[in-house]
Amino acid sequence: MTHMRIKLVVAAVVLLSAAGYLAVAGIGRGWIYMLPVDQFLADSQYHSQRVRLTGIVSREELDASPGKATARFRIAGEKESLAVVYRGVLPDMFRADAEVIAEGRLDAKGTFVADTLMTKCASKYEARPANHPAATEQK
Amino acid sequence: MTADVGHLSLAAVVLAAGLAFLSAMAAGRFAIPGLLKVARGLTLAAAGFYTLAALALWTALVNSDFSLQYVARFTERALPTGYKLAAFWAGQEGSLLLWGWLVAVMSWLVLRQEDKYNAAIFDRPLNDRQDEGKRHVAHSTLRDAVWHPNQAFPGAIPGAVPGVLALVWGFFAVLMLFAADPFAVFAFPPEDGGGLNPLLQHPAMIAHPPLLFVGYAGYTIPFALMVGALVAGRKDNQWIAQSRVWLLGSWIFLTCGIVLGAWWAYLELGWGGYWAWDPVENASLLPWLTGTALMHSAMVQQHRGMLKIWNAVLTALTFLLCIFGTYLTRSGVIQSVHAFGESPVGDYFLTFLGIATVGSMVLLVVRRKLLVSERPLEGLVGREGFFMGANLLLTIIMVTTLGGTVSPIVAELAGRPQFKLEAGFYNNVVVPMGLILVLLMATGPLLSYGAGGDQKLKRGLFVPMVLALAGVGIAVAMGLHRPLALCSVGVGVLAVSVVVLEYVRACLAWRNIEGEMLLVAAGRVISASRRRYGAQLCHVGVVLMVAGITGSGLFQYESLLDLKAGQEQQAGRYTLKLERVKEYRHENYSALDAAVRATDPAGGSIVLHPQLRHYPRSDQVSAEVAVRPGWREDLYMTVAEVTPDGLMVVLKVIISPLVSWIWIGGAVMLCGGLLCALSISPGMKTAGTGLPVNERAGAKAGKGQAKGQRRISLIDTCEQSK
Numbered sequence: 001m002t003h004m005r006i007k008l009v010v011a012a013v014v015l016l017s018a019a020g021y022l023a024v025a026g027i028g029r030g031w032i033y034m035l036p037v038d039q040f041l042a043d044s045q046y047h048s049q050r051v052r053l054t055g056i057v058s059r060e061e062l063d064a065s066p067g068k069a070t071a072r073f074r075i076a077g078e079k080e081s082l083a084v085v086y087r088g089v090l091p092d093m094f095r096a097d098a099e100v101i102a103e104g105r106l107d108a109k110g111t112f113v114a115d116t117l118m119t120k121c122a123s124k125y126e127a128r129p130a131n132h133p134a135a136t137e138q139k
Numbered sequence: 140m141t142a143d144v145g146h147l148s149l150a151a152v153v154l155a156a157g158l159a160f161l162s163a164m165a166a167g168r169f170a171i172p173g174l175l176k177v178a179r180g181l182t183l184a185a186a187g188f189y190t191l192a193a194l195a196l197w198t199a200l201v202n203s204d205f206s207l208q209y210v211a212r213f214t215e216r217a218l219p220t221g222y223k224l225a226a227f228w229a230g231q232e233g234s235l236l237l238w239g240w241l242v243a244v245m246s247w248l249v250l251r252q253e254d255k256y257n258a259a260i261f262d263r264p265l266n267d268r269q270d271e272g273k274r275h276v277a278h279s280t281l282r283d284a285v286w287h288p289n290q291a292f293p294g295a296i297p298g299a300v301p302g303v304l305a306l307v308w309g310f311f312a313v314l315m316l317f318a319a320d321p322f323a324v325f326a327f328p329p330e331d332g333g334g335l336n337p338l339l340q341h342p343a344m345i346a347h348p349p350l351l352f353v354g355y356a357g358y359t360i361p362f363a364l365m366v367g368a369l370v371a372g373r374k375d376n377q378w379i380a381q382s383r384v385w386l387l388g389s390w391i392f393l394t395c396g397i398v399l400g401a402w403w404a405y406l407e408l409g410w411g412g413y414w415a416w417d418p419v420e421n422a423s424l425l426p427w428l429t430g431t432a433l434m435h436s437a438m439v440q441q442h443r444g445m446l447k448i449w450n451a452v453l454t455a456l457t458f459l460l461c462i463f464g465t466y467l468t469r470s471g472v473i474q475s476v477h478a479f480g481e482s483p484v485g486d487y488f489l490t491f492l493g494i495a496t497v498g499s500m501v502l503l504v505v506r507r508k509l510l511v512s513e514r515p516l517e518g519l520v521g522r523e524g525f526f527m528g529a530n531l532l533l534t535i536i537m538v539t540t541l542g543g544t545v546s547p548i549v550a551e552l553a554g555r556p557q558f559k560l561e562a563g564f565y566n567n568v569v570v571p572m573g574l575i576l577v578l579l580m581a582t583g584p585l586l587s588y589g590a591g592g593d594q595k596l597k598r599g600l601f602v603p604m605v606l607a608l609a610g611v612g613i614a615v616a617m618g619l620h621r622p623l624a625l626c627s628v629g630v631g632v633l634a635v636s637v638v639v640l641e642y643v644r645a646c647l648a649w650r651n652i653e654g655e656m657l658l659v660a661a662g663r664v665i666s667a668s669r670r671r672y673g674a675q676l677c678h679v680g681v682v683l684m685v686a687g688i689t690g691s692g693l694f695q696y697e698s699l700l701d702l703k704a705g706q707e708q709q710a711g712r713y714t715l716k717l718e719r720v721k722e723y724r725h726e727n728y729s730a731l732d733a734a735v736r737a738t739d740p741a742g743g744s745i746v747l748h749p750q751l752r753h754y755p756r757s758d759q760v761s762a763e764v765a766v767r768p769g770w771r772e773d774l775y776m777t778v779a780e781v782t783p784d785g786l787m788v789v790l791k792v793i794i795s796p797l798v799s800w801i802w803i804g805g806a807v808m809l810c811g812g813l814l815c816a817l818s819i820s821p822g823m824k825t826a827g828t829g830l831p832v833n834e835r836a837g838a839k840a841g842k843g844q845a846k847g848q849r850r851i852s853l854i855d856t857c858e859q860s861k
Contacts, residue, residue: 004516011519012531019535022568023542030564033557052559069699069780069789088699089409089779089791092338092761 034101037077052103053082053112059096071117075102086114093119141199142207145322148192149312152243155185156309160302167298167371178301179250185308186247189240196233196321200226206328209233209321215334215756217727222335225345229335231469231484232321234348239311241356246304249360249385300367307359310491318483334727334756343403350396351423355461357389358426361433362458365451366499369506379440379450384816386434391812393427398805409762409777411697411793413801416565421544422464425537429457432533435526443588444513445523448503449530451510455499460537462492467544520592525583532576539568566692574626577685580678581634584641584671600633602640607633627689631682638675670818676811683804690772690797699779700790702735710792713774714738718746720785728754730763731781733788737767737774749776749790772796 033046037055040046055075061083064071071090074081084102094100094117104114159181166174196209200223205211213226213233227233315321338344361382368378400423401413414420433453436446466488503510516523542549543560550558585599586592610632611625619625642664649660665672700708702717709715718734731751738744750763767774773795780789 002515004518007519008516008527011528015528015531016535019532019539019568019572022571023539026539026564026568027560030561030567032559032561034559035557039557089762089777092759 032103037075037082038079039077041077041080041082047106050103050105052101053084053114054099054101055081057094057096057098057100062096064090064094075100075112082112083110084112084114086117088115088117091117091119141195141204142322142324144195145192146316146320148188148195149316149322151188152185152192152239152312153309153316155181155188156305156312159185159305160309163298163300163302163305167302175298175301178298178305179247182243182247182250182301182305182308185305185312186240186243189236189243189308189312192322193227193236193240196227196236197224200224203332205330205332206324207321208323208325211325211329211332213332213335215332215727217756218332218335218340219726221345222340225339226335228348228352229339230321232315232319232323234352235311235315235319235484236321237349238352238356239308239315241353242304242311242359243308245356245360245385246301246308246363249364249381250301250304298367299370300363303363303366304359307363310487314484314487318487331756334754337728337752337754337757337759337761338407341403341407343399343406347396347399347403350392350399354389354393354396354430355426355465357385357392358430358457358461360385361454365454366502369451369502369509372506372509374509376440376444376447379437382454383437383441386430386437387812387816390427390430390434391809391816393423393430394805394808394812397423397427398802398808402802402805405798406764406766409764409791411695411775411791411795413691413798416540416543416562418544419468421540422468425464425541425544426457426460428533428537428540429453429460432530432537433457436530439523439526439588443523445516446527446530447510447512448507449527451503453530453534455503459492459496459499462488462495466492517589518592520586520596522583522586522588522592524592525579525586529576529579529583532572532579536569536572536576539572540565543568570623573685574623574630577630577634577681580681581630581637584675584678585637599637599641603633603636606636621693624689624693627685631685634682635679638679642672642675665814668818669814673811673814673816673818676814677808678811680804680806680808680811683800683807685804687797687799687801687804690800691795694796696792696794698792700792702788702790704786711794712740713792713794715790715792717788717790720781720788722785725752727756728752728761731778731785733778733781733790735765735776735788735790747774747776749778751778751781768799770799773798 032050032052034052034054035046037053040051040053053075055077058074058076058081060074062073064073064086068090069087071084071086071094073084075084086102086104091100098119101116101118102112102114103116103118104112107113159178162174162181163178165171166178196207198204199207199210200214201220203210203214203216203223209230209232210226213229214223218226228237361378364378364382364385400420404415405411405413433450436450436453439446440450466485469484469488518524543564546558546560547556550556581603582596582600585596587595607629611629614625614628619628645664646657646661649655649664650657653660653663655663696711698710700710700715702708702715704717704719707714707716714737716736716738718736721732721734723730723732729752732748733750734746734748736744736746745767747765747767749765752761752763753759754761762777762779765776773793775793775795777791777793778788779791781787
C-alpha cells in the first residue's frame, strides 16, 4: 500500500465515520411512533408522548370541513375511536371517511390534541376522488 | 379509434425494440455493419411510433374524448386548454408514455450522431469487398471495431449501445401495454370528466413533471454508452466524453424540475414550506445527487484518466436510481403522504431494476480491468482529491436519503412498523454534510490537477477566509446567534468571495495582457472559459440556495389569526387588516377572495388576496395562497376559514426570511448550467468525429486557431498569476 493510498483511506474513513455518527445521532432524535388508533389506545406507554395517529375520519361527531379553521372529529380504527381536536388549516382532501394522519399528544381529558393533520390524499399523480367516473367504473 | 392508434403504436414500439436489440447484438457478434444501421432505423421508427401515440393522447385530451379513461380521470370540459395539454403527465400512464417517448427520441439522437464515425469505419471494408485477402483482414478489423475496438478506432460505436437503449424504451412500451395503459377505454363514456386535481392547476405543474422526465430519460444515454464501451472491451475514455453533453443536459433539466417542484409546493400546498423529505421528493433527489457527483468525476476521467471505475459505478447508479425512485413511489411499498395506489407497475419496475442492477454489476466485475486508473493520485489537496471528497459526500448524502426513504420497509421487516423517521432526521444529517460539501465546493476551484495544491490553497484562501470571518462577525453583531446560521454565513461568504476574486483577477490579467477595456475583458474572460465560469456560476447559485434554506428553515414566523372585517392585527412586523371578502366565479371553480391589507413599519402597504376555491366537478375545496415575495422575506397567507357572513377570516400567516433566494439560486444554477453547455458544443464535435482535440483543431488551422491558442495560454497565465 502506497503512502498516498493510506492517506486516501484515512480521509475516507474519517468522512464515513463522521457521516455515520451524524446518521446515528439523526436516527436517535428524528423519529416518532406512527400508530393505528387501536394500537395507540391499547398501550398506555404511548399516551404520554408525541405520536402520529393513523385512522379514518368517523362520520359521527364530525364538526369540520375544508374552509374551517378548527376541526373536532373522531379518528376511528378498526375497533375503537378517539376524539381529536385540531386547529389550523385543514387539508384540502379532509372529509368524512378520509384516511388521515394526526400528529400531537393526548391531553388530560383524553382528547387527542393534534397540531399537524395530513390526509393520505390522492397523490399529485393519482387524483381520483370518490365520485369520479373512473373510480366507479373500475370498482 | 384514438385508443387503437395508441395501442398499435405501442405494439409497434415493442416489436421494434425486440428487432433492434437482436440486430444490434448480431451486428456486434457477427460483424455485420448493415445490422447496426437496421437497429438505428428501428430506433427512429420507434421514436416515430411513440410520437404518434403521444399525439393520439394529446388529441384525445384536447378534444375531451372521454371514451378514454385517462382523459376522463384527469380533465373536464371546462378545464383551460393549457391544463388539458399538461394533463398528459398528470397520471402514471401518461408519465410513462412521456418517459419512454423521451428515451426513444434521445436514443435516436445519440445514434444518429454516432453514425458519422460508424460510416467512416464500415465503408472501408465494404469498398474492398472484391479483394478476398484484404477482405479477411478488413473483416477482422471490423470485428475488432464492433466487438473489441481498440485505440485505432476511437470513435467506433459498440453494438451494445443501441441494444441497451432499445431494451429501455421497449420496457416502457411493454409496461404500458400490460400494466399501465394510457389508452384504456370505457364501455360507456361519461358526459364529463372528473377534472384535474386543483393542486395540479398551477403553471409550475405544467413544466415540473416533464422536466424531471427529460432528466431521467437523459441519464439512460450515459448508461448505454458505458455498457456499450464495457461490452466492446474498450479502454479509452470516449464514452465519458460522449456522455458529457447528456450528463450536463440531464442535470440541468433535473435541477430545474426539482426547484420548480419545490416552488410549486411552496405556492400551492399552503404550509409555507417547500421540501418535506417525502418519498416522492426524495426519489427525484437521489439521481440528482449521484448525477451531480458524476458530472464532477467525469471531468477527472476526461482530463486525467482517473476514477474510471467510480464513474462507471456512478453512471449505472444514477440510471438505476431514476428507475428505483419510480418503483418506490409507484409500487405502494412505501406509505407516503402521496399514497400512490398500488399498481402492477411496481412488479415490472422491480424486475427491470433487478435485471439492470445484476447485469451492470456483473459487467463491471467482468470488465474491471478496463477501468484501471491511468495514473496514481498525486495528492489529496488537488482538484482530483477535492472532487473525490465532494463525490464521496454526495454519495453519502444519497445513501442517507435513500436509507431514510426506505426506512419504513426496514422497520416493517424488523417487526417495528410503527417506527417512523421524521423530517428532523434528514435535517440533522443531511444539512451538516451539505455544509461540508459547500466548503469543498468553495475551495475546490482554487486548486488545479496534480500535486502542490497546499500552497495554492493557502494563497488563494487568505482573503476569502478574512472576508468569511468578517461576515460571521457582522452577522453576530447584527444579532445572529444560531451556530448553523453562522456556519452558513461563513461558508457562503467564503465560496462567493473565492469565485469573485478569481474572476476579478482573471479580468485584470486579461486587461493587462491584451490591453482591452476592463468591461470587454470581463466578457472575454467568460467566453474564453465558459465551462469554468458556468461551473462557478452554479456554485454561486448553490450558495444563494443555502442562504434561502437557512433563512427560511431557521427563522420562519408562523401564526394563526382571527381577522374581523375592518379590524387590525399584528403579525411579525406587519399590521394586517381585512378589507373585505368577495365571492366570484371562474371557468371551473368559485372563489371566496379575502382582501388583506398588510402594512410594514416603514409605511409601505400592499393588498394580498388569499382565496378559498371550490371546484364543483371534483367537489374539492382548495386554499389558494397569496404571497408578497421580497428579497428580505416573503409574506405568505392562506385562508383557513371564512365565516358564512363573510365578516371574519381565519388566516394563517407565515413570514419566511430569504426564501426567494432559493428560487433565485435555482435560476442562477440554470444559467451556470447553460453557460457550461455552451462550452460543450465544440467538444461534442470532437466526440462526434472521434478525433482528438488537437487533430481537429489542426484541421481548422488558421488565424482563428492561433487566436484561440493565445486565449488558452492567456487563461493559463491568469491562473498562474494568482
